[in-house]
Amino acid sequence: MNKEMNNNSNIVLFIDWGTTNFRAYKYDLRKNKVINKIENDKGILNLKKKSEFLDILNKTLIKLELSKKQFILMAGMVGSKKGLYEVPYAKIPTSLSNLSKKIIMKSIQGIQVNIIPGLVFKNKNYFDVLRGEETLAIGAIEKLKIKKNCYLCCPGTHSKWIMIKNNIINSFTTYMTGDLYSAISSNTILSQSLKEKYEKFSIIFFKKGLEFIKKNNSLISVIFKIRTMDLFNQNKSFERKSFLSGLIIGLEMNAVSKKIKLSKSRIVLIASDPLTNLYAVSFKYYKIKYNLVNADECFITGMKKIYDYIN
Numbered sequence: 001m002n003k004e005m006n007n008n009s010n011i012v013l014f015i016d017w018g019t020t021n022f023r024a025y026k027y028d029l030r031k032n033k034v035i036n037k038i039e040n041d042k043g044i045l046n047l048k049k050k051s052e053f054l055d056i057l058n059k060t061l062i063k064l065e066l067s068k069k070q071f072i073l074m075a076g077m078v079g080s081k082k083g084l085y086e087v088p089y090a091k092i093p094t095s096l097s098n099l100s101k102k103i104i105m106k107s108i109q110g111i112q113v114n115i116i117p118g119l120v121f122k123n124k125n126y127f128d129v130l131r132g133e134e135t136l137a138i139g140a141i142e143k144l145k146i147k148k149n150c151y152l153c154c155p156g157t158h159s160k161w162i163m164i165k166n167n168i169i170n171s172f173t174t175y176m177t178g179d180l181y182s183a184i185s186s187n188t189i190l191s192q193s194l195k196e197k198y199e200k201f202s203i204i205f206f207k208k209g210l211e212f213i214k215k216n217n218s219l220i221s222v223i224f225k226i227r228t229m230d231l232f233n234q235n236k237s238f239e240r241k242s243f244l245s246g247l248i249i250g251l252e253m254n255a256v257s258k259k260i261k262l263s264k265s266r267i268v269l270i271a272s273d274p275l276t277n278l279y280a281v282s283f284k285y286y287k288i289k290y291n292l293v294n295a296d297e298c299f300i301t302g303m304k305k306i307y308d309y310i311n
Contacts, residue, residue: 008066010028010029010030011026011027011066011070012027012029012073012307013026013027013064013066013070013071013072013073014073014074014075014304015060015072015073015076015078016075016132017044017074017075017076017083017084018043018044018076018077018157019044019045019077019156019157020041020045020046020157021039021041021042021043022040022041022043022056023039023296024038024060025037025303026064026066027300027303036064038060043077044077044080044082044083050084053078053083053084054084054108054109054111057084057111057113058111068110068111068112069112070112071112071114072111072112072113073114073116073303073306073307074115074116075115075131075132075134075135076132077131078115079115079116079117079131080131084113085106085108085115087103087115087117087118088102088117090117090120091119091120092121092122092169092170093165093170093171094119094134094169095167095168095169096141096309097309099116099119099306100306100309100310102116103306104117114310116306117131117134118130118131118132118134119133119134119169119172121171121172128172129174130158130160133152133154133172135299135302135303136152136154136270136295136298136302137152137169137302138301138302138306139298139299139301139305140164140268140293140301140302142302143293143297143298144268146164146167147167148266149164149265149266150163150164150266150267151163151164151260151265151266151267152268152270153256153267153268153269153270153279154270154271155178155269155271155275155279156177156178156275157176157178157179157182158174158177158178159174159176159178160172160173160175161175161256161260173256173259175256177249177251181245181248184244184248185241185244190223190226190244193229193230193240194226194237194240195237196236196238199274201242202238202239202242203242204239204242205235205242205243205246206243206246206281207281207285209242209244209245209246209247209249210247210250210253210281210282210285210286211246211250211285212246212247213251213253213254214250214253214254214285214286217251217254219247219248219251223244223247226243229243246282249278249282250282257286262286262288263288263289267283267288267289267290267291268290268293269283269290269291269292269293270293270294270295270298271292271295272295276294280292
């Protein structure tokens with residue numbers, strides 16, 4: 001290994017390893033910023049063996065010119081049963097201090113890793129869990145200097161709505177919004193009507209989806225219309241895809257609005273493109289006031305806060 005790949009105490013590696021994506025950030029402690037980033041679709045759903053995790057880690061270290069002894073802090077599904085190494089959940093409510101005490105430090109085939117735990121919340125004898133969003137929550141608290149109670153909306157494969165109370169992660173709810181969209185668009189007869197290759201978006205049809213769900217609050221009574229829209233050439237594939245997005249995100253908005261007084265609560269949207277646009281349109285349609293924080297920036301802020309606490 002050359003000198004450039006020797007362990008550098010001024011550099012740490014932050015990894016966000018989720019369900020669908022892998023993101024690695026080479027962070028310079030002296031400059032207090034990310035100096036390199038790797039991002040791909042190697043989320044845990046696309047990996048079947050532990051060896052594949054280690055292969056990705058090794059390739060990442062080589063590409064970023066880091067050694068196996070580099071300090072690595074990871075968050076997300078990498079700590080789940082299907083991840084690299086299972087880390088037990090921390091219980092809600094939790095703080096930065098409680099979360100940091102649950103971090104697992106492990107040496108796996110010579111690679112030193114530190115994995116942040118997810119969170120578990122029990123409500124009325126039902127459990128809810130998250131992994132990765134706890135770091136976004138820590139980042140949001142730090143970045144926005146949150147003093148009052150608020151709700152964090154973290155859209156994704158499994159969207160999370162997290163309640164922050166007195167700088168403590170107090171509760172949360174999961175909505176399988178992204179997962180549901182993927183399942184319907186890829187594994188039902190509707191997939192034949194959603195074959196648009198180009199990432200076009202119709203705000204008109206997206207709002208039509210939001211409007212229908214807001215008035216009817218039922219997906220099953222309208223979803224087949226996507227098929228008939230195609231059969232009778234009523235619109236284009238990307239318009240039908242936009243309509244489906246509106247329907248499914250609308251379900252999330254309706255469900256949340258029944259639990260939270262959205263018009264009277266502080267809402268923070270933590271998202272990155274293209275979800276930023278979809279949720280921004282949805283919030284405007286539902287007349288929800290919110291603050292926007294970039295998910296990437298929030299994650300890095302959270303990881304740095306956790307790193308500083310445990311060091």
